[in-house]
Amino acid sequence: MSPPRLPVTVVGGYLGAGKTTLVNHVLRSSEERIAVIVNDFGEISIDEDLIVAADSDKLTLANGCICCTLADGFAAALMQIRSAGTLPQRLLIEASGVADPAQIAAYGHTPGLRLDAVVVMADAEQVRRQANDRWVADTVRMQLAAADLLVVNKIDLLEDADKADELCDWLAGLAADATVVRASRAAVPIDVLLGPRSASDAANARERPAREGAAAPGWHAVEDLFESQTVVLDAPVPMPVIEALLASLSDAVARLKGLVQAAPAAGASDTTAREAADATAYLIEAVGKRTSMTPHATDPTQPPSRWAISLIARKGALPPDWLAARLHPDC
């Protein structure tokens, strides 16, 4: 069995939007071991060179007249990360302030890596001006359009909530595939940025006991603006049900992550032994409009309680039984 692929989070957005602030926030708040690559074109960082070093490797790469040197740089950075003693659990790439995050995201398709999410930062105070700037309007709009999660940062600089609502509506139009998240100092809940921990516990660290209450029904607050819920699955879920679930996600859902057994046909209520054997395990994920189903190698001796789906949504946007209703359409 090949080792699990390293999830890659790309952090993009125009100069000064708060990318480095977000990277630092993630490094401070996440329990994961994270390697950071800064795709820096010799930009001047406003607060010194401030990626916090705690438990992370920081590597810089940059571009030149001749673009092949960039490929060389990324390959070298990756080799360096892989040859380091302990492998990281995540790769965070801070894109340059003028880079197209979608292009940087292409690195997430390197064998051994897996693109998790493209997080794009927008400066709440500046983004309107930037998106209409004579020189960088197209760059900024391209960046916004590439987002899975659009973080409207520096909300503290706006006068009132109405201004913020108006701005977020306008940005949602430019970032059609994204879930819009508001933040100050890039303090987006870590589960929103990296995916719900309960399901990732299930997927990556099974030996760890499930956290108390993680499986309790209903919503749990995720800081101020989000709430999460987890549904534990005691049987395979028919493939069409999974597909319908992924297709039904609105932009109120910031993240969904689950480890499921997909049954080829309907009949979740009367699962037979044969169906269970036919079922294939998948890691399902969603961030913004990006959804994925990755076949997941499983150990058949594991107890069934680890099959679960977690989702994080904007507070108050979905009813308490939303996820359960989608998983049991017949009930």
Next chain:
Amino acid sequence: MGTPQPFVIYPARRVITINPAFPFGEAVAVAGDRILGVGSTDELASWGEHRIDDCFADHVIMPGFIEAHCHVMSGGLWNSTYVGYFDRRDPQGLLWPGCTSIDDVLERLAKAAADMTDDSQTLLAWGLDPIYFPGERLVARHLDTVIGDRPTLVLHASGHLATINSALMDRCGIDETATSPGVARGGDGLPNGELHEPAGMMLAGEAFADMMKANRSEQARWRYANEARNAGHTLLTDLGTTQLWDPEQLGNWKKVTSDPTYPARVMVAMSNLFGATADPAELAELCVQLKSEQTDKLRFGIVKLILDGSIQGFTARISWPHYYKPPPGHIGNGMWLTAPDQMADLVEPYHRAGLTVHCHCNGDEATEAFVEAVEQVLERYPRWDHRHTVQHCQLTTPDQYRRMAALGMCANIFSNHIYYWGDQHRDVTVGPERAARMDACGTALASGVSFSIHSDSPITPLGHLHTAWCAVNRVTASGQVLGPDERIGVPDALRAITIEAARQIKMDAEIGSIEAGKLADFAVLEDDPLSVDPMALRDIGVWGTVLGGVLQPAQISKL
């Protein structure tokens, strides 16, 4: 005071001095590494004890050519096999005929593979330019048939693509499950061996790293200078390829240039690229430090920045109406590599440190951003004679040239583009009108902007007679004249490749013309560029150079 030391008089067919006050001489006298004087043999003999050397009696002597925009990669790439479309001379002086068909490319590769002794070695090649093979495509299958199992990588001329064979795909784990958008697929839906853009090319990992590693070696530096000498150049720049904070790369420059036989002077630019610190003030300080330790042959004091991409790659920033016939799905304009509104802050520390900033600007929007940044910095910190230079300067408009003149900026114009991609610029990238005013030496001259012209080697071959030929004739590869009104005369082109190039790297007090007291750096030519038909300029033979008084005949080198 008498003669500094016994000196040598070189009578010549003609000495072209590029000194308007004394344009021509019959001979030049050299004392040690300096020019004692120009004039008639009798006039020079009157300085005192001397020796007359007639070896250049039939040659024309000019100031050594100065290439103010090229990269040391030019020497490193010759570790790999050349498969470009145009004829190219390697640093050993060997002519590699252009590969003008896919079959030529394959034949060249097959021969290179057959010549390799170590079975485990990867075959590396460079210079493939599929723009000249419309409708055809070199893919892994082709490579497999002629090369078999030896892993093979062919880097395209654009630097944005590579083609690899099945053996290398296997080694790198590239198969039908690949999800990277950088992995191109054939009609059958399977990866065809083409890797696009950095995200694709990096999948070739080590093969790629090997190719790039070669640029950091001593050998690359020797080859670089040998190639230059063979073309009449006495000074090369390395415009942002060397990581000067890496002791190995800096050490290799120091090592080669301290060898008295090393055949060129080198001006190595400081750059903020390739993993530098993000703080320009630190880089400025390092550059000033290096400058204080510079030698006659190893120079510092210029800084390379970069704003946009390339025109033929549709990544240069071009103002409205942008690109003429961009490929389907193109986003409309090129891309910024540096945020334009950060340029002034980026330029400022270098400017204040007394350094000269050279910024890559292919599109006119990039030029505008740089000119504006320089304007802002000058308002904050007025400084005379900075000579900040717009590099490439390909679509710079007449109004921009006027502003540059007013600000004291220089231009280094990519004249070789007219020949190598002029047809594509007219027909595809920018259309006839703007192609006609690309690389506008005529406008630069009329605006009073000091300008040089360049090859950007390895992007196009190093050789100032060819580059001057482009500026003078503006003839494309298909033989058509592109923008005749931007042509300049041969005398102006000769200034551009000598004194004006020296000026923008602030070495015009020492080199760039043949005058008493300057360094004895000459290009020794087989014919007179001012007498031949301008269309024959690029065909003039080069005997070699004189570097600091030392004869450097063009030669088949030992490397």
